[in-house]
Amino acid sequence: MSTEDCLFCRIIAGDVPSTKVFENDRAYAFRDIAPQAPTHVVVVPKEHYVDTADLARKDPTYLGEVLAAAVDVAEQEGLTGGYRILTNTGPDSGQTVFHLHLHVLGGRPLGALG
Ligand code: AMP
Ligand code: ZN
Numbered sequence: 001m002s003t004e005d006c007l008f009c010r011i012i013a014g015d016v017p018s019t020k021v022f023e024n025d026r027a028y029a030f031r032d033i034a035p036q037a038p039t040h041v042v043v044v045p046k047e048h049y050v051d052t053a054d055l056a057r058k059d060p061t062y063l064g065e066v067l068a069a070a071v072d073v074a075e076q077e078g079l080t081g082g083y084r085i086l087t088n089t090g091p092d093s094g095q096t097v098f099h100l101h102l103h104v105l106g107g108r109p110l111g112a113l114g
Contacts, residue, residue: 003048006048006097006098006099007097007099008042008044008048008097008099008101009048009099011028011030011044012028012044012046018030018031019031021041021073021076021077022041022043022069022072022073022076024069024072025046026045026046026062026065026066026069027043027044027045027046027065027066027069028043028044028046029041029042029043029044029069029070029073029104030042032103036103036105037105037106037107037108037110038106038107038108039077039079039083039104039105039106039107040103040104040105041070041073041077041103041104042101042102042103042104043066043069043070043073043101043102043103043104044066044099044100044101044102045062045065045066045100047062048099049099049100050098050099050100051087051088051089051090051095051098051100052087052089052100053089053090054100055100066100066102067085067102070085070102070104071085073104074104074106077104077106077107079104079106079107081106082106083104083105083106084103084104084105084106084110085102085103085104085105086102086103086105087100087101087102087103
């Protein structure tokens with residue numbers, strides 16, 4: 001897939017609008033268009049990787065940097081009561097955008113997974 005075909009690459013490039021909440025050299029974060037919690041932020045690596053497995057195999061240090069960016073987002077958003085960082089990998093997970101992204105969810109008790 002070329003970056004022209006990838007929604008999140010287009011968001012990072014500024015070709016598709018987003019509500020930015022955080023950015024550093026390696027990661028970009030924006031509000032989810034269909035929030036599942038009072039705070040729902042999507043954190044993406046600025047480079048294109050399909051999913052967690054893709055980045056873990058190719059550059060695990062970078063995966064750690066994206067995870068650290070998600071923690072920065074949670075702190076910036078004031079999620080002092082706790083939060084959930086979630087990433088879908090592959091069709092059975094329900095992944096719909098095939099550019100790795102971490103969901104940061106919080107702002108209310110989130111309940112059990114499942
Ligand atoms: P996933 O289902 O894990 O692949 O997550 C994709 C997420 O991207 C969903 O939560 C969508 O609501 C979100 N999303 C899709 N399009 C946009 C967009 N243009 N701006 C912000 N979030 C989006
Ligand atoms: Zn992409």
